[in-house]
Amino acid sequence: MRPHVVAHLAVSIDGATTGFETDQARFYAMATLWQEDVTLVGADTILAQESAVRVAERPGPRAAGPLLAVVDSRHRVRSLEILRELGYWSDVIALYADQTPAREPDSKIQELVTGYDRVDLVEALELLGRRGAQVVRVDSGGALVGVLLELGLIDEVSLLVHPVVVGSAARWHGSFADRLDLRLANSETFEGGIVWLRYCTA
Ligand SMILES: NC(=O)c1ccc[n+]([C@@H]2O[C@H](COP(=O)([O-])OP(=O)(O)OC[C@H]3O[C@@H](n4cnc5c(N)ncnc54)[C@H](OP(=O)(O)O)[C@@H]3O)[C@@H](O)[C@H]2O)c1
Structure with missing residues (x-):
């Protein structure tokens, strides 16, 4: 749902x-x-904060925190592993599309792939709901x-x-x-x- x-x-x-x-x-x-169970963020919002994020304290994931989901069909955001460590979110998931450029082979970020050249937001929300997200x-x-x-x-x-x-x-x-x-x-x-x-x- x-x-x-x-x-x-x-x-x-x-x-x-x-x-x-x-x-x-x-x-x-x-x-x-x-x-919220999921904080859904646009890639440009993350990019606007990236320099601050890189120097922020990194207490580690907060088990009780929401999941951070970043819409990033062009794979412009490179700070997802840092974001996971900021102490707000329990984990991070990248929302990609079929045509999203190749990711780093050693990436430890979970992905949800929907849509062809852009993330299919209807399907992505549906899938997040199936994973238990209510808000x-x-x-x-x-x-x-x-x-x-x-x-x-x-x-x-x-x-x-x-x-x-x-x-x-x-x-x-x-x-x-x-x-x-x-x-x-x-x-x-x-x-x-x-x-x-x-x-x-x-
Ligand atoms: N005042 C506030 O409350 C507030 C809150 C947050 C941020 N901000 C500020 O807002 C600015 C950034 O916001 P923004 O509005 O420029 O960008 P944004 O909403 O953060 O990012 C745009 C997002 O929309 C996605 N998108 C656009 N068209 C799409 C489509 N047809 N299908 C699927 N996804 C689509 C883009 O995906 P792709 O990258 O995959 O194309 C991207 O992830 C920053 O300056 C930030 O500081 C203000």
Whole structure:
């Protein structure tokens, strides 16, 4: 069965995911709310943090943590073994496609191969569900969220809205340009004018 999929993003009031300072502590504290089984991350989100990841402390995998699943059909991410050691996740799985470039022969990273030239996100989520995942939290800047929205795969949208207008930056819904009616599940105001909006898509 397909897991419950929640996209949790820090955004500006004009919907940008970058170009402003986010309240990271609050963002990640709130992310624990879902107790996800899988953290689904876009390759570009990992690449944006790669230099910090390489110098971060490595306490080792956290047995009780979620599985980190990275969508990476072009095999651009080379830091998966380090990510597994950061103490947030229990393990890491790379989501690849048939046409993904060859991996290092000594790679110890588990893989899930779906789709031909891009990861088939419908099938990948289905397979993660069959492995026992009930809740997936998407951590991406918008591109991956947009594709998941287009495929009707997002059940919940959680926006931590920061009081700033950024102008021209990528939006949290990526390429998704259809109408989507949402039902407000909860809202809360925090200091600094930050507002949390939690919506269900169905
Ligand atoms: N504000 C926030 O809450 C927040 C959260 C996370 C990250 N960020 C920021 O956002 C930026 C990165 O985000 P981003 O939106 O550029 O990229 P992203 O969502 O992290 O990465 C794009 C992902 O979408 C996949 N993808 C795109 N089209 C696809 C398709 N048709 N089928 C399957 N997969 C598809 C790509 O896969 P392939 O690589 O396989 O093509 C890639 O894994 C960074 O600057 C990061 O710091 C902000």
